[in-house]
Amino acid sequence: TKKYDFDGVDIDLEYPASADDWKNYDSFIQKLNKDLSEYKEDIVISTALSAGQLGLSQETFDFIDQIQYMAYDGNDEDGYQSSLHQAEEGLRDFVNNGADISKINIGIAAYARPINSTPYWASWRALDEANYWNSKYFTIHDADQVYEGTFCSPALAGDKLALELFSGAGGVMVFRVACDKTMEDPNSVACGLENTLHRYAEN
Numbered sequence: 001t002k003k004y005d006f007d008g009v010d011i012d013l014e015y016p017a018s019a020d021d022w023k024n025y026d027s028f029i030q031k032l033n034k035d036l037s038e039y040k041e042d043i044v045i046s047t048a049l050s051a052g053q054l055g056l057s058q059e060t061f062d063f064i065d066q067i068q069y070m071a072y073d074g075n076d077e078d079g080y081q082s083s084l085h086q087a088e089e090g091l092r093d094f095v096n097n098g099a100d101i102s103k104i105n106i107g108i109a110a111y112a113r114p115i116n117s118t119p120y121w122a123s124w125r126a127l128d129e130a131n132y133w134n135s136k137y138f139t140i141h142d143a144d145q146v147y148e149g150t151f152c153s154p155a156l157a158g159d160k161l162a163l164e165l166f167s168g169a170g171g172v173m174v175f176r177v178a179c180d181k182t183m184e185d186p187n188s189v190a191c192g193l194e195n196t197l198h199r200y201a202e203n
Contacts, residue, residue: 001036001043008044008065009036015050022055029056033063050074051090054097061098068173069094071160072109072152080135081113082152084159091167105171106164108157110179110189112140112149120145123179127151130187154192161196 001009009032016025029045036043046066052074071090072082087106095101112122122142124130129137135153139146152160161172174180174189181188 002039010046012048026057026060029060051093058098067104069104069107071107079115080150082109087160101168102170104169105173106160108160108174109152110174112151115148118147124151125181132187154189157189157192158196161193165200
């Protein structure tokens with residue numbers, strides 16, 4: 001960070017679970033903030049977190065500038081991952097645990113989560129039958145496997161962006177862009193986001 005004069009660092013630790021894990025996480029973020037702030041006053045610390053089992057201290061939340069909320073991988077009651085319901089519930093959990101909602105970027109998955117928990121995750125880019133509205137596909141061919149999986153469709157990605165715009169959250173993040181179709185394809189996740197911006201945001 002010092003050598004290249006970067007704006008800051010992003011921490012992706014998956015996943016703290018126990019009280020000791022969170023205590024170590026607090027210590028790490030606080031020391032990181034202290035050391036980096038001595039070098040650069042406006043240094044940015046961001047972190048990727050799920051909303052489950054949050055155990056950060058308020059002091060640590062205050063040191064974090066951006067939270068990349070991994071609002072995916074948790075299947076809802078209908079078997080869908082990266083759902084709008086998951087995003088809404090997670091935002092509430094973060095706020096109830098002391099996070100500033102304006103620091104939270106809502107995560108959007110551009111890959112499939114298999115319903116049967118197989119390790120094969122297809123990308124939206126590779127899905128030939130990708131449709132702007134559909135998040136669930138029954139016969140995904142990937143790595144010599146065929147399985148049922150759920151995506152965050154472009155329409156759903158747009159709904160998540162609308163949630164961000166009207167909730168006061170900081171933004172959205174896509175994991176990962178390389179899994180999306182190109183912008184020239186109207187069924188790309190990026191087009192779903194762009195369409196929502198045109199609908200709700202001027203300029």
